[in-house]
Amino acid sequence: MSFGVLPVIWLVTTVALRPTDAAFGYLSWNNMKIEENRALLGNIFQTLNGIRSRIECQSFCAQTSECKSYNYVSSLKVCELNNAIKEDTNADKFRKNDNYIYATLNYDNACTNKDCCLDPTTNKSKDTYCYIEIELEKEDFSSSSVSVRVIVTAGRVNQITTTCSEGDPSPNIDVVDSENVVVFCNGTRPSNNVTVNVTASYLEILATASVTITTKTSPATLKEQFTNMTAGIASWSLPLDEIADDFNVSCSEGSVALLDKNSTHGAAICYDLVPGSTVIITVNSVTDSEYGMPASLNIQLDPDVVTFTNRTSSLDSISVAWEMRTGFASKFVVNCSSGVPASSVIDEVVGSASIECSCLNPLQIVNVTVIAVANSKQGLPASEIVSTDEPVNISLIEDVATNTSTIVANMTSNAPSNVVYAVYCSAGEPFPVMIEDTNTATVRCIGVEAGQSANLSVKALYGNCSEVGSSWISISTD
Known part of the structure; x- marks a missing residue:
């Protein structure tokens, strides 16, 4: 059982346009008539999967003479090419459709080479990349570092540069696989907002994007406070100057209940447990819906008492046998009030054991005390009184x-x-x-x-x- 909230993922998209020469124009958003959450249905002649951005979908439409408009779904990376525009079809074909983008192409300034620039004097494409689009997706983060995946969704990139609001940035990356680049900031402080700034470039063309990620809190310090045979209580605290919105607490066995909690510390109980067992209590801080670094503590429960099952006697010795009433033990500490041995440690065998106290006199009364031990915890003592036999006549x-x-x-x-x-x-x-x-x-x-x-x-x-x-x-x- 646990208490907490689920994490979310940040996704940041940034487009940057920069001409390589003032004489060139570029494929821009102004060439399009865009309508969000709408789609033209019934005139799709080609569906393209794995299209990284709306601009890439636009480029495919521009390269196909039959294409008059297109639908693009960014969440699915699907591009649907239409052979008509909404004005030339029945009105019922143009419908509300969440997550879709509908756009028409202005052929007077259409670039027929994907991601290319135009020479406005001739309206012909020049094989020069002038458009870059990147997305930043949080890859991983801890209390001392964050990493971001850079996804190039349009254009060409040959270098990626990273800066960090704190910590040490990853070195400049010469891009080989432009769709699979991870940058990082190391040496950050726990529970702190870190802004990762990424610049992607191709020749003189730049695209910049940034994302702010809150580093995880440090692991809490856990301390055992109390145990008995069926429950264990632990408290926790965050390092100085660190706070959390909430704490997620779980027990490896049994049930869990919070006893105390604020932004820096708390306490919880794991209960309904088996005597002598070990329960793991795990505490994870939650800040801005993100989990911090987890901390765990093994709590050893007290073992139960033993129950005596058999006793025998002779002229100079007695022996007793016992078993665990419930639960587990790893060994038994045994004491004979007289005779040999005076005390002994016996390994547990399937929850039971026995001992003989010898070198006694006839009719001697012996008190045998047995304490079950489970790792570091001792149970309550149990005693059995036995007498040796009468002396020989x-x-x-x-x-x-x-x-x-x-x-x-x-x-x-x-x-x-x-x-x-x-x-x-x-x-x-x-x-x-x-x-x-x-x-x-x-x-x-x-x-x-x-x-x-x-x-x-x-x-x-x-x-x-x-x-x-x-x-x-x-x-x-x-």
Whole structure:
């Protein structure tokens, strides 16, 4: 959605007549009887397309003995040759017709060579060009330059000279293709009227034309003012001393509304957007119905919060999974209140992710916090509280095999099969040192002195960093 107006195009036509010799006359407007917005219909014997001007149409009529008058449509560049004049036909054939020009030819002073001069003493043409007609059409413009296309619509041109009311003009041009010449003024100021003056010449014959073009305003400076999950606000301002009639504002997504606007600055909101998405707001000034230089700003919206979808626990770890409630995120910042890792940054995968917090103790409560991040913007935190499983219960009972040098105990445990047990003795050497893949075992302290009391202990280990249960017993050798 956008607000603004449409540009228009300037077109300027200038005719200049200058004799090369005082003895010559020239084909002039005075030789014609011209009526605008009229056309003679029903007596057209030839239609010519691509005729650049009325003067060129006139020349074709002058070169054709059957032609008595003609109709010319400048917008279509069409020349219609008539074999009669309106006075010799029915009145209903001469009709109102917008954009047409009807003209009759004065044969007493007609030039039979297109764009030529006449010697009035003999009334014969001399092969010397004495008539030039040019049009100036705006080609392009920016905040620092303007360019104009020079269209030669009648006569011959061999050089074009440009001057500018400000800025640096293009160098003189030796014309090769007289219908396709572009001149320019560089180094102009923004929001300023620049007059481009063009002189077309052939020998001593000159045609001049000028057109005034307002340069574009400089791009506005855009600043982000506010964002949430579904909207973003930006303000803009033009450089000092530049003003505009209006501003065209658009958003790449969603809807747009103006919040403030004057000739130098304003603010707008893009709304109805998807959380975590990026919207491009574009501002273009409008002066005298012409657009200035556009300026754009990427606004990153805040991401939505996550929703937790699953949680699991073990003796020394917990894990949680989540997904975006709506919209997008590029990554997640995750924090475990205890365990490893304490914090982590996880890349988003199709709007979801998960983490495991490990190296915990049994029955330990962990608060997992997840914050969605979309480029530079963070969403609100979401938390999930999870507890590890209950500790392992280990039982040690003295065995009758205890003797004068060895103490013996039987171990039983309720731990899962992947728990590993370590055996320790306060005297003597433990056997076995480690117990795996079983919840029942006989453990010993070997090499204890007779009648000595020793502590035999067993610790349950889960993973690489957690003790999940322990037990000990004091036994004396015989």
